Amino acid sequence: MAEVVIEELNRDNPFDVRETAQLLLRTFRKQYHGQATLTRMIQDIDLTRQNRVHVFIARSGGKIVGVANGGFNTPLQVSHVEEIQRHIGAGNYFLSNLAVHPDFRRRGIAKRLTARRIEHARQLGCKVAYGGTNESSEHHVARKAQFEKEGFTHLAALNGEHYYYKRLR
Numbered sequence: 001m002a003e004v005v006i007e008e009l010n011r012d013n014p015f016d017v018r019e020t021a022q023l024l025l026r027t028f029r030k031q032y033h034g035q036a037t038l039t040r041m042i043q044d045i046d047l048t049r050q051n052r053v054h055v056f057i058a059r060s061g062g063k064i065v066g067v068a069n070g071g072f073n074t075p076l077q078v079s080h081v082e083e084i085q086r087h088i089g090a091g092n093y094f095l096s097n098l099a100v101h102p103d104f105r106r107r108g109i110a111k112r113l114t115a116r117r118i119e120h121a122r123q124l125g126c127k128v129a130y131g132g133t134n135e136s137s138e139h140h141v142a143r144k145a146q147f148e149k150e151g152f153t154h155l156a157a158l159n160g161e162h163y164y165y166k167r168l169r
């Protein structure tokens with residue numbers, strides 16, 4: 001098994017962007033209700049530039065086997081809930097789009113991608129990292145277990161989306 005390396009995606013490299021988009025499409029196809037196309041996923045990755053979102057990838061033997069986004073002070077997706085506002089104000093770091101190729105799961109890749117994003121959040125001086133998982137997702141059990149194992153606290157559930165957060169300082 002080749003070594004797994006975690007790095008930031010170079011959005012100017014069309015080959016890496018395409019492979020990352022393919023992994024996202026494959027993983028989240030059902031959640032997009034058939035609306036997603038490779039072109040749209042590639043456009044979405046490009047859009048992350050403007051939203052101050054960094055895309056991290058896991059590479060093994062030249063193949064991209066994992067992807068995860070980390071966004072600094074992204075517009076709060078949950079701002080209407082008071083409790084969430086109290087915990088996650090300015091200086092937040094939003095964790096999203098975590099996907100590991102099915103053949104590479106349960107080898108600690110998601111854990112490493114999250115550790116890399118937390119390190120990035122700390123470098124930026126963020127106070128809180130947070131993310132969510134939807135109970136309708138087939139991956140909810142794995143994602144929930146992953147948040148809990150990594151010391152995240154359950155914050156709230158909104159329309160089936162469960163938010164977890166971790167204080168960074």
Ligand SMILES: CC(C)(COP(=O)(O)OP(=O)(O)OC[C@H]1O[C@@H](n2cnc3c(N)ncnc32)[C@H](O)[C@@H]1OP(=O)(O)O)[C@@H](O)C(=O)NCCC(=O)NCCS
Binds near residue numbers: 099133140142149
């Ligand atoms: C969720 C996901 C990212 C986990 O990736 P992974 O690389 O296999 O996770 P890790 O190996 O780092 O696992 C870390 C911990 O999470 C938990 N976990 C991971 N997969 C699990 C599963 N299928 N069932 C239960 N717990 C699971 C375990 O506690 C695990 O630690 P352990 O292996 O020491 O027991 C992967 O299953 C995936 O890509 N799922 C589809 C996409 C998704 O749901 N993304 C999250 C929403 S954005």
